[in-house]
Amino acid sequence: MLIINGVVHTMDAGTIPDGFVEAANGLITRVGPMSDLPRDAGPDGLIDARGGHVLPGFIDAHCHVGLYGAAAQEDDLNESPEPCTPHLRALDGVDPLNQYFAQARRAGITCLHTGPGSANPIAGQSVLLKTVGRVIDEMAVKAPSAMKFALGENPKNVHKGHGPATRMASAALIREQLAKALDYDVKCTRAQADTSLDDPEFDIRLEALRPVVSGRLAAHFHAHRADDIVTAVRISKEFGLDCVIVHGTEGHLVADFLAKEGVPVITGPFLMDRCKPELANLTMENTALLARAGVQTAICTDHPETPVTLLPFCAAMAARAGMDEEDALAAITVNAAAILGVGDRLGSLSPGKEADIVVMDGHPFHWRSRAVRVLIGGREAEDENFL
Secondary structure (H helix, E strand, C coil): CEEEEEEEECCCCCEEEEEEEEEECCEEEEEEEHHHCCCCCCCCCEEECCCCEEEECEEEEEECECCECCCCCCECCCCCCCCECCCCEHHHCCCCCCHHHHHHHHCCEEEEEECCCCCCCEEEEEEEEECCCCCHHHHEEEEEEEEEEECCHHHHHHCCCCCCCCHHHHHHHHHHHHHHHHHHHHHHHHHHHCCCCCCCCCCHHHHHHHHHHCCCCCEEEEECCHHHHHHHHHHHHHHCCCEEEEECCCHHHHHHHHHHHCCCEEECCCCCCCCCHHHCCCCCCHHHHHHHCCCCEEECCCCCCCCHHHHHHHHHHHHHCCCCHHHHHHCCCHHHHHHCCCCCCCCCCCCCCECCEEEECCCCCCCCCCEEEEEECCEECCCCCCC
16 A cells, blocks of 8 residues: 655654655555655555645544444443442443444544543443454454543432542542552462462452553543542552543643643543533643643543544644644644553554554645545555455
8 A cells, every 4th residue: 555645744753745655464664755755666555645634543532432322322331330340341332333433434533442431430441442343352452441530520420329429439439449459469469479378359340450550551530620630640649550631621720730740631522511510611722731731632522522523623623722733633643642552553654553544635624624545454444345
């Protein structure tokens, strides 16, 4: 596969005004200006992107595609009977035939991070998926990809009578489970090293939390208000968690703190109304302010809050609100991949990375631009044989 004559946004080595991208066996092999196009480059699989832009496939860093259907009754987001469910796996609940996968890839989104909702202080395990396929296991890039935690109003309002009624209780429940998981992990590790010791009684919830407390699985904290963001960081420091803030609506109010702590933020959704009190300080400038402060940022749709197809438009609106255009593109490509722990595989047009590529017929932030070709693993995403 060879894409020529496009404005190539490599996302890690600058932008090439008139360049090419070559892919073979599912990987990017060569990238450069047209003047360096190898003479052995043949016509097979040729895509002429003249007048268009070539980018890495877009990545939605946080959404609920496949767990929330086209109708409200198709809802597998929240396990409301109990507040802490770390053993739940999005891999077991995502419907790969959900129509939003097809709509996402037609918009240039080649990968999305989907998982449980935010009703539970500990909600379960997310999964990072390619947007093409019929078998969820084959679509999975990383499973599990994160453990979902939630602070703020959502966990307070769902579990009436059998769950947290205050922010203090949500934090306490999370701490209690993490402390148990640490103890369980120590006992399991000791038993593995010393065969004379008995394994602790198997606990599926604590087993799911073992990679979290050992730092092998990221902890994604749903947090809107500034105080909830700081609580998430506080808990993460106490237990040595790999913390990522999701939403971070008031992140701009504590941007210097987040930069100092080195905590990344997946911002969004911001194309929405202030529909609950903790969104009172919602501003489209949030992502730009965080990036300027030195916080690593990605942008998400939180689908269905904002339709997943509008991910590039969300990035464009962040740029309109003051974010550098390349930073805004990075927030749905290379930064998103890095925050999700797959920066070595996805997010930029670099030789050796997976050939997830989108060709736009104009600048990706122009309101009339469309994704005219989408490649996933070097293959046309709308190829019926691929599906």
